[in-house]
Amino acid sequence: MDRKVLVRMHAGFGTLALLLILSFFTSTVVVELQGDITQIQMVKRYIVYGIGLLAPAMAVTGFTGTKLSGKSRARLIQQKKNRMKRIMMLGVAVLIPAAFLLNYLAQFNAFGMLFYSVQAVELVAGAANIFLMGLNMKEGFMLSGRIIRKQKA
Numbered sequence: 804m805d806r807k808v809l810v811r812m813h814a815g816f817g818t819l820a821l822l823l824i825l826s827f828f829t830s831t832v833v834v835e836l837q838g839d840i841t842q843i844q845m846v847k848r849y850i851v852y853g854i855g856l857l858a859p860a861m862a863v864t865g866f867t868g869t870k871l872s873g874k875s876r877a878r879l880i881q882q883k884k885n886r887m888k889r890i891m892m893l894g895v896a897v898l899i900p901a902a903f904l905l906n907y908l909a910q911f912n913a914f915g916m917l918f919y920s921v922q923a924v925e926l927v928a929g930a931a932n933i934f935l936m937g938l939n940m941k942e943g944f945m946l947s948g949r950i951i952r953k954q955k956a
């Protein structure tokens with residue numbers, strides 16, 4: 804496949820993934836702070852459906868990123884790969900199970916200690932993933948020369 808197409812796909816799906824996680828995070832915070840139960844239930848359901856889009860978007864981002872990197876051992880690329888591993892770990896081990904459990908509890912009106920504890924963990928892990936994905940985006944722009952790295956004095 805043409806490299807230009809690959810870069811566009813990579814940047815497009817990477818950005819989509821980041822925007823999805825950002826929307827999960829902000830909609831959660833907004834409805835927890837000022838929404839009613841029906842709105843919380845709606846957001847919890849939206850997140851579970853959203854994962855159906857997020858998971859393939861992450862897979863395409865990882866696959867195209869690996870293809871674009873080839874055999875490069877450049878530091879920025881190694882850092883992006885390591886970050887991607889942590890992003891996937893947090894997603895698979897914390898965020899996906901939390902989203903399903905929270906949706907289940909919300910649909911049964913079970914807004915007790917368990918709901919809010921899992922919710923807190925989900926928000927912390929979600930914030931960490933937003934941060935890591937943001938760094939990957941920034942370093943992506945550095946790799947393609949859209950952002951010039953500051954020189955050390």
Ligand code: HEM
Nearest residue numbers: 814817868869871872883884887936939940943944946947
């Ligand atoms: C959530 C994860 C990621 C996001 C959000 C992301 C985002 C981006 C963005 C926005 C660009 C700039 C493209 C452009 O200028 O149009 C880029 C470039 C790049 N990314 Fe990623 N990326 C991610 C993961 C990865 C991974 C895991 C790898 C390597 C295994 C990788 C390798 C690359 C490479 C090599 C480029 C430079 C492409 C070029 O211009 O030749 N990325 N990335």
